[in-house]
Amino acid sequence: MVYCGKPSRGCQCCKTRRIKCDEARPACGNCKKSGRECPGYPDEFDLIFRNETSATKKRAQKASNRNRSNTSFSRSLFERAALDPKFPFFDIDCSSPSFWVSSIPAGLEYSVEAAATSFFFRNFVYLPLNSGSGRGYLEYLIPMYNQASSDSPLQLATHAVALSALGNYPGNSRLKVDARKAYGRALNKINEAIQDPLTAASDHSLMTILMFSLYEAVASTDKQPTAWSNHVDGAVALAKLRGSDGWKTKESVGLFRAIRMCMLTSAIQRAKPVDEYPGPKGWTCDDNFEQNPANRLAIISLDLPNLRRYAVDVVSQSPSLNKNAEIMHIMKMAQEVDGRLEHWYLTLPEDWGHRTVRMQLEEPVDVFNAPQWQGPVHIYDDLFMANIINDYRVSRIFCQQIILNMSGALSDPAPETLITVHGMQQHAMYVARTMADDVCSSVPFHLEIDLQPRARDSGQEIHAAEATGGYFLSWPLFVIGNTDCVPMRQREWIRGRLYRIGQDFGLSSAQMMTLAQKSVLTSGPSFP
Known part of the structure; x- marks a missing residue:
């Protein structure tokens, strides 16, 4: 292969006019000055x-x-x-x-x-x-x-x-x-x-x-x-x-x-x-160094594996009054971890909040292929921030799953215990569904570079930006797609989005599940 000359990264309009393009984004300065509509820039990968x-x-x-x-x-x-x-x-x-x-x-x-x-x-x-x-x-x-x-x-x-x-x-x-x-x-x-x-x-x-x-x-x-x-x-x-x-x-x-x-x-x-x-x-032991929101979330989430392991061990025990007491203790521990997670979210800096850019008023007809689920579309300052927020949502869903699973493992609970457990169940399902809805609202942002201002303005290659978003989505979508209290139609839409991400990666369905299970829950690498 021979050298064909340095490829031009200017917009097509400047190329046609044979003038130097300043490559400003989203529209070049020459087009702005002449009142022309800037056609944009060639795909970095193709260049x-x-x-x-x-x-x-x-x-x-x-x-x-x-x-x-x-x-x-x-x-x-x-x-x-x-x-x-x-x-x-x-x-x-x-x-x-x-x-x-x-x-x-x-x-x-x-x-x-x-x-x-x-x-x-x-x-x-x-x-x-x-x-x-x-x-x-x-x-x-x-x-x-x-x-x-x-x-x-x-x-x-x-x-x-x-x-x-x-x-x-x-x-x-x-x-x-x-x-x-x-x-x-x-x-x-x-x-x-x-x-x-x-x-x-x-x-x-x-x-x-x-x-x-x-x-x-x-x-x-x-x-x-x-x-x-x-x-x-x-x-x-x-x-x-x-x-x-x-x-x-x-x-x-x-x-x-x-x-x-x-x-x-x-x-x-x-x-x-x-x-x-x-x-x-x-x-x-890294407490002596500055803790940003992402690292604080990780420290809170350190309690989750031990709590899940404790829950698995208790469920395997034979029914007894002591087992019921341990189950209630685990449910309260899950509520405590969930409370710390919620406090983390409520105390985030103001610029971590999302913005709503459009609304889907009705449930899509073709659920599997629809790009957006019913409800709002949220955008964030960057993909990595959105990824951390979704990790928070996944952690809260895990807490609710522990509560719901433990409540089903109780054996002949007392009437007053049943009332308490019923209230905990209703709250857990509400939180889990809310977290799932919020993850779904972030999906278009992850998969459409036009909604990603930092990626777009920095000139990141389109496929790279959307592939990164797809990687970050794989784990939260996998989790909520396997959460029982999420409605079946919504889970069907989630499976469709996972299939689309798999197609973009060139992966089979089985490989896509492998990717999802290896996504890093609280330290997602900055790459798909």
């Missing part, structure tokens, strides 16, 4: 990976034969981007306000992996966020990636994630083969690294394992839930080696919090107790 004619491909093949070092590039749509030294790669210096520069970042070679990783950084890592909605670990990936060598497990794991993610784009499934190869090489490298006590629990090793867990979520094959949970368990084990005093920097605290969130998700889904963490403060 990077343009198709060429067969004649051009033949010329590229001849050039490749003359230069053996280029033969490996002829197999992918990523060739032009990888081979062109003027191609605008993403500037991975976190301090730079610029998204694109005409240079190759340190440690990034000319290759398929280079183009994929550049696109991954640009569209999924370095995005403008509300200051209170940052809670993941990907914001620390860029400097670590720059510091790592080209054959390090961290760079290989990053390439695996980037290639797998772009392999979900239509027509690029073959990239998943490259992703699996990079993943395998990274696994071999990290297995060597963790044999050394000095590198086993380093920031780079922990980041690598978190990237493995992200790869398992992105790849979403039918056989990978165990692999994902194994990576989470491995990250927890390495984190414990550092103890409660091993987190001194902002970057290391970010990794600790990400590992805690992954552990929390795994524990909730498997109804297993939270692993104990060494030190008097346990999993809250």
Whole structure:
């Protein structure tokens, strides 16, 4: 493949008039000044990976034969981007306000992996966020990636994630083969690294394992839930080696919090107790660092796995007065956790609130294919904020499910107990349905970039923005789609939205369920 010239990112109107476009969004300055309607900008994905004619491909093949070092590039749509030294790669210096520069970042070679990783950084890592909605670990990936060598497990794991993610784009499934190869090489490298006590629990090793867990979520094959949970368990084990005093920097605290969130998700889904963490403060040993709303939600949610495990153990007991007393105790504990969650929501900063932009007055006729459920459409400042709010709703639904399940396990309760339980049941169903309705109101925002001002104004590629939204939705939709008190028609609509997300990801129904179950409940990675 040969170089066709630097692709223009200007609007079509400026291209036609052969003038320089300032690429302002949502409409360029030239169109505004001349009173023209700006037609918008070309798709970023198409700009990077343009198709060429067969004649051009033949010329590229001849050039490749003359230069053996280029033969490996002829197999992918990523060739032009990888081979062109003027191609605008993403500037991975976190301090730079610029998204694109005409240079190759340190440690990034000319290759398929280079183009994929550049696109991954640009569209999924370095995005403008509300200051209170940052809670993941990907914001620390860029400097670590720059510091790592080209054959390090961290760079290989990053390439695996980037290639797998772009392999979900239509027509690029073959990239998943490259992703699996990079993943395998990274696994071999990290297995060597963790044999050394000095590198086993380093920031780079922990980041690598978190990237493995992200790869398992992105790849979403039918056989990978165990692999994902194994990576989470491995990250927890390495984190414990550092103890409660091993987190001194902002970057290391970010990794600790990400590992805690992954552990929390795994524990909730498997109804297993939270692993104990060494030190008097346990999993809250990051208290000395600033807690934003996302991290405060995680700390509140730490009680959920143990409560669910306690409930499972009590239900398995034989009927007795003592069992009834324990059941009532569990229900009250669930109410207490739910109260703390509600207080978290009521004390959020004002800019965390949603805005209603449209209303669906009637239930859709074609429930499975309808883009919106009956009721309002809510929009938020950014996807990550909406994701955190939906995690709050899911946590409250779990509390209501515990109350409802426990009430059904009572054996011959006294009349006064029945009155109390009935009131708790009615309130639990009301809260669960309200939370489910609010999640449904956020669905169009997640799946339509036109409703996402931060993504749109920053120029994020459309498919990337909507895929991120789809990833964030998979877990809350999976939960409310399996909540008994949610009406059947609404659950049918939810299944339709999950099917649509699966189609966008190129996943089967079974794979979509795997993706949903691996979504991170309280620390969703900033990428689909």
